[in-house]
Amino acid sequence: xxxxxxxxxxxxxxxxxxxxxxxxxxxxxxxxxxxxxxxxxxxxxxxxxxxxxxxxxxxxxxxxxxxxxxxxxxxxxxxxxxxxxxxxxxxxxxxxxxxxxxxxxxxxxxxxxxxxxxxxxxxxxxxxxxxxxxxxxxxxxxxxxxxxxxxxxxxxxxxxxxxxxxxxxxxxxxxxxxxxxxxxxxxxxxxxxxxxxxxxxxxxxxxxxxxxxxxxxxxxxxxxxxxxxxxxxxxxxxxxxxxxxxxxxxxxxxxxxxxxxxxxxxxxxxxxxxxxxxxxxxxxxxxxxxxxxxxxxxxxxxxxxxxxxxxxxxxxxxxxxxxxx
Numbered sequence: 538x539x540x541x542x543x544x545x546x547x548x549x550x551x552x553x554x555x556x557x558x559x560x561x562x563x564x565x566x567x568x569x570x571x572x573x574x575x576x577x578x579x580x581x582x583x584x585x586x587x588x589x590x591x592x593x594x595x596x597x598x599x600x601x602x603x604x605x606x607x608x609x610x611x612x613x614x615x616x617x618x619x620x621x622x623x624x625x626x627x628x629x630x631x632x633x634x635x636x637x638x639x640x641x642x643x644x645x646x647x648x649x650x651x652x653x654x655x656x657x658x659x660x661x662x663x664x665x666x667x668x669x670x671x672x673x674x675x676x677x678x679x680x681x682x683x684x685x686x687x688x689x690x691x692x693x694x695x696x697x698x699x700x701x702x703x704x705x706x707x708x709x710x711x712x713x714x715x716x717x718x719x720x721x722x723x724x725x726x727x728x729x730x731x732x733x734x735x736x737x738x739x740x741x742x743x744x745x746x747x748x749x750x751x752x753x754x755x756x757x758x759x760x761x762x763x764x765x766x767x768x769x770x771x772x773x774x775x776x777x778x779x780x781x782x783x784x785x786x787x788x789x790x791x792x793x794x795x796x797x798x799x800x801x802x803x804x805x806x807x808x809x810x811x812x813x814x815x816x817x818x819x820x821x822x823x824x825x826x827x828x829x830x831x832x833x834x835x836x837x838x839x840x841x842x843x844x845x846x847x848x849x850x851x852x853x854x855x856x857x858x859x860x861x862x
Contacts, residue, residue, distance in 0.1 A: 538567045539747045540738075543756075546616060548574040548603045553764030554751075556606065558624045559678050567625040569742065571734060574614045576690075577601040578697050581609040581671065585777045586802070587831060593862065595697055596833070604773045607682045609658075609671035613697050617688035617719070617730055621741075623681040632672050634658045637681040641668070644740030650723055660685075665718035687733050688721040774802040774832065782831070786860040790814060790851030793860045797831065804829050814850035821848075836861060 545551065551572050558568050576598070578590050582605055586592070589611040595602055614620065623637050638654055645652045652662045660668035660683075670683040694717075721728065728736070751759075766772055782797040791813035798806040807823045825839045837858060844854040 538569055538743055538745075539749050540569050540571075540742055541749050541751060543572070543751050546573055546575045547764075548577045548579065548601050548614070549764045549767040550759060551620070551622075552603060552605065552767040553759045553762070555622055555624065555680055555682070556763040556766070557759050559606075559673075559675060559680055562676075565626070566747070567623065569746075570620075570622040570624075571738060571741070572620050572622070573616055573618060573730065574620070575601060576615040576693065577603055577613070579612050579614060580604040580773070581611060582606055582673070582776070583608055583778070584611055585780055586774050587777065587782065587799075588780070589698070591697055593833060598693075598697075600693075600697060602773055603767060604776055605671065605673075605682060606675075606680060607671035607673040609669060611698060612669060612684055613689065613694035614684060615689055615693070617686075617690065617721075619685040619687055619730070619734060621683050621685065623679075625679060627674055627677045627679045632674075634670050634672070634681070637672075638668075638670055638683060640741050641683065641685070641737075644737050645720075647740050648724070648736060650720065662718060662720065662723055665716060667718055667720050686717065686719050687730050688719050691717065691719070770802075770830065770832075774830070777802050782861075784860050784862075785811075788813070788852050788856050788860065790849055793852065793857065795860050797826070797861075799831050802831055804831055813852060816846075816848045816850075833858065833862065 541554070543554075551570070551574070554570070558564060578595055578600055580586055580589060580603065586602070586604075590602065592602065621641065635654065638660060642652055642654060642660065650662060652660055655661055655666070658670040659666045660670075667686045668684055670681065672682070673680045720733070724733070777799070779800045782795070782799065785792065785794045791811055793809065793811040793813055796808045797804050804826050807826045809819055809822055821843060822840065825843065826836065829835050829839045837854065840854055840857070844857070849857065
């Protein structure tokens with residue numbers, strides 16, 4: 538086994554490294570990565586970004602939004618969380634989480650923690666989740682990706698993954714704390730994230746492990762090729778499945794109902810109805826929206842010019858945006 542050490546906390550770099558290793562046909566040995574990120578929302582490969590995350594809050598807080606190659610659900614990660622990746626040749630077409638999480642479970646048990654695996658793919662302690670796992674198979678290789686909550690910001694996690702309504706968020710924080718936990722709460726002593734990694738790693742790596750540090754040429758190649766794909770809007774948002782957005786909101790100038798059809802994150806058709814007042818033809822607004830990416834900066838830019846003329850009675854662009862998203 539090869540263990541690649543790198544201190545980057547850029548999620549796009551790590552996804553790029555995973556992809557680079559998955560495509561390296563000359564690589565015959567298993568590879569293990571143990572890494573963490575700056576605050577990041579990680580979408581599963583097949584998830585609808587608009588439906589799963591609070592994009593506005595994430596952008597406001599400077600939280601990265603990324604999409605994994607592996608499936609599964611959206612998660613929040615930060616420097617208090619760890620990710621682990623196993624990359625190896627495929628031995629079966631079937632998804633099998635057990636063989637990959639077994640070393641993690643064994644290592645944590647050696648550290649005195651009473652941990653177990655759920656029926657699906659989560660790792661639990663005291664009945665609460667601290668780890669989720671996902672897999673991706675391609676070109677005769679398998680990538681297993683897992684997370685470990687050690688000292689993550691649970692409140693930030695909930696705010697990123699729910700609608701921005703304080704009552705719902707407060708309730709969600711209480712609910713999540715009943716189902717999710719940080720391992721730091723279960724470990725004696727004042728252990729920080731780096732010390733936790735150093736204690737756990739010896740149980741995860743075999744005696745004959747080959748430690749490798751990335752060369753500058755490797756880092757440049759990954760940043761300039763694979764990582765760029767994971768940073769792109771097309772990968773993060775364009776990979777969302779086709780879907781429809783239907784929103785209705787009472788604004789100062791009347792109720793506005795908006796229906797948007799989206800394909801690969803782009804608005805293909807839309808309608809705006811309600812009991813509002815509008816100067817001119819409402820089709821001018823829908824025309825601006827068609828072909829626009831379904832993200833706030835793109836839509837705000839598309840509508841800002843015409844909205845300066847205040848065509849809606851007592852409805853500003855900022856108020857209209859609250860109905861679109």
